[in-house]
Amino acid sequence: MADDWTELYRPRNMAEVVGNPKVIKELQQWANSWEAGEPQFKAVVLMGPPGVGKTSTALALARDYGWGVVEMNASEQRNADAIRRVAVRGSRSETFNDDGEYLSSKDGRLKLIILDEADNIFGREDAGGIPAIAELVANTQQPVMLIVNDFYELSRKSSAIKNDTLQLKVGKVQGATMRTVLRKIAMDQGLEVPQRVFETIIENSNGDMRAAVRDLQAVGEGNAQMGEDDAFVLQSRMSVKSMYDMMRDVLHEIDTKRARRTMIETDENPDQTMMWLDENIPLEYKDPSELHRAYEHLSRADVFLGRVSRRQYYGLWSYASDHQSIGVTSSKSRPNRGWAQYRFPSYIMKMSRSKALRNMRSGISRKISAHAHTSTRRALQDVLPFITTMFHSDHEFRLSMIDTMGLSTEEVAYLLDKKVDAAEVKRLMQEVEKQRPAKEAPEKQRRDPEEQPPVRAKVPEEKAPEKKPEPKGKQSSLFEW
Numbered sequence: 001m002a003d004d005w006t007e008l009y010r011p012r013n014m015a016e017v018v019g020n021p022k023v024i025k026e027l028q029q030w031a032n033s034w035e036a037g038e039p040q041f042k043a044v045v046l047m048g049p050p051g052v053g054k055t056s057t058a059l060a061l062a063r064d065y066g067w068g069v070v071e072m073n074a075s076e077q078r079n080a081d082a083i084r085r086v087a088v089r090g091s092r093s094e095t096f097n098d099d100g101e102y103l104s105s106k107d108g109r110l111k112l113i114i115l116d117e118a119d120n121i122f123g124r125e126d127a128g129g130i131p132a133i134a135e136l137v138a139n140t141q142q143p144v145m146l147i148v149n150d151f152y153e154l155s156r157k158s159s160a161i162k163n164d165t166l167q168l169k170v171g172k173v174q175g176a177t178m179r180t181v182l183r184k185i186a187m188d189q190g191l192e193v194p195q196r197v198f199e200t201i202i203e204n205s206n207g208d209m210r211a212a213v214r215d216l217q218a219v220g221e222g223n224a225q226m227g228e229d230d231a232f233v234l235q236s237r238m239s240v241k242s243m244y245d246m247m248r249d250v251l252h253e254i255d256t257k258r259a260r261r262t263m264i265e266t267d268e269n270p271d272q273t274m275m276w277l278d279e280n281i282p283l284e285y286k287d288p289s290e291l292h293r294a295y296e297h298l299s300r301a302d303v304f305l306g307r308v309s310r311r312q313y314y315g316l317w318s319y320a321s322d323h324q325s326i327g328v329t330s331s332k333s334r335p336n337r338g339w340a341q342y343r344f345p346s347y348i349m350k351m352s353r354s355k356a357l358r359n360m361r362s363g364i365s366r367k368i369s370a371h372a373h374t375s376t377r378r379a380l381q382d383v384l385p386f387i388t389t390m391f392h393s394d395h396e397f398r399l400s401m402i403d404t405m406g407l408s409t410e411e412v413a414y415l416l417d418k419k420v421d422a423a424e425v426k427r428l429m430q431e432v433e434k435q436r437p438a439k440e441a442p443e444k445q446r447r448d449p450e451e452q453p454p455v456r457a458k459v460p461e462e463k464a465p466e467k468k469p470e471p472k473g474k475q476s477s478l479f480e481w
């Protein structure tokens with residue numbers, strides 16, 4: 001199973017948490033007040049949308065201050081008893097270390113009690129959750145942190161929690177900030193990521209950093225030579241995030257109603273969800289008979305999808321979609337264990353990549369055919385392979401071909417088998433650009449005593465590593481012998 005980048009790159013200390021500087025400062029002040037033995041508030045509520053670093057911040061704070069951690073999250077038992085057991089006990093056990101050894105209270109470190117995704121603890125069936133937390137907030141001898149998406153519910157139900165806690169809002173992560181983090185990750189993974197891909201990821205994420213890191217992993221893992229077309233993959237109508245949520249509800253959990261609802265809310269075309277399920281079922285289902293059942297439902301869904309397209313009757317979509325959601329979900333008798341890194345359907349990936357390539361090749365061939373007075377097909381089959389080879393080996397040929405055929409930067413990159421923003425491609429385009437006026441106005445150019453060095457300001461990207469231009473004439477044109 002692949003490493004989860006969101007875990008791999010989880011900030012380890014407060015300095016690594018990006019964004020929300022005010023919140024961080026207030027938290028540090030709060031921690032200081034605990035260290036001084038006079039806490040202003042016993043508990044802090046961190047509220048904010050998913051994926052902005054709430055959990056990371058809590059853990060980082062504990063680490064920075066050398067505090068122990070007692071953690072509860074919603075995926076564990078979410079009832080009042082559990083909170084009493086874990087949290088209230090934790091709050092009084094400062095005289096024991098993590099191994100249960102007795103420590104004098106002087107040596108006992110503080111323990112940060114984290115109730116993560118606390119809105120879920122308060123929620124629904126167990127009404128006892130909120131009083132238990134209110135009790136904890138009132139009695140704790142240890143710093144408590146409540147993490148919630150939406151504070152409204154909680155504060156509405158308990159004025160004690162509302163009045164006795166310090167409430168801090170964690171905001172969405174800004175695009176520029178996000179870019180810095182994504183760049184670092186890409187560098188660490190040895191990925192070259194086109195600007196467009198970064199932009200698309202950031203746009204899609206809507207301030208959710210976890211989603212952004214996840215998207216980067218989805219397109220970047222095992223794909224160091226990322227191209228512009230990967231941006232296309234990301235842009236494709238589906239929101240990767242909601243697909244992940246859906247995969248989880250269908251493949252991991254067993255609540256069929258919820259799976260169905262999620263599938264409907266996700267509002268994805270069943271053709272798409274089909275490919276996602278197909279790719280990811282084997283990552284979750286390990287029991288052969290369950291695996292079999294799950295694929296059985298997928299194949300039924302496929303039959304319905306076939307009928308939809310044959311009869312053009314979209315009413316059948318709902319059957320396909322129910323097989324996918326209810327059917328696949330109910331193929332297991334209990335929730336799947338462990339944690340699966342869901343994958344973007346490789347089929348879509350391959351198709352979009354090869355489609356982009358095909359478009360590129362036929363675009364170049366059209367240009368060749370216009371110049372060589374031949375059909376596009378002939379240009380594609382007979383001429384392009386030679387041109388590609390010559391383009392690789394002959395600098396003069398490159399320059400004149402770019403100029404006469406008006407090749408675009410993308411096309412040049414394709415012929416050279418380089419990235420669009422590769423330094424070599426850039427240099428080449430600049431050189432062509434420089435030669436152009438020289439051809440059109442030779443008089444003016446000759447008056448220029450010195451050859452102009454490449455103009456720095458013209459380079460749009462940041463710092464293209466300046467390499468020496470290839471020695472001219474090292475290899476003469478293939479046409480010359």
Ligand SMILES: Nc1ncnc2c1ncn2[C@@H]1O[C@H](COP(=O)(O)OP(=O)(O)O)[C@@H](O)[C@H]1O
Nearest residue numbers: 006010017018050051052053054055056209210
């Ligand atoms: N402010 C941030 N700074 C750095 N990384 C972040 C930040 N917010 C989120 N991340 C990334 O997203 C992942 C999930 O963050 P997490 O703290 O679990 O979010 P939340 O608890 O708010 O849903 C982290 O492991 C990290 O990779």
Ligand SMILES: [Mg+2]
Nearest residue numbers: 054055056116
């Ligand atoms: Mg969290």
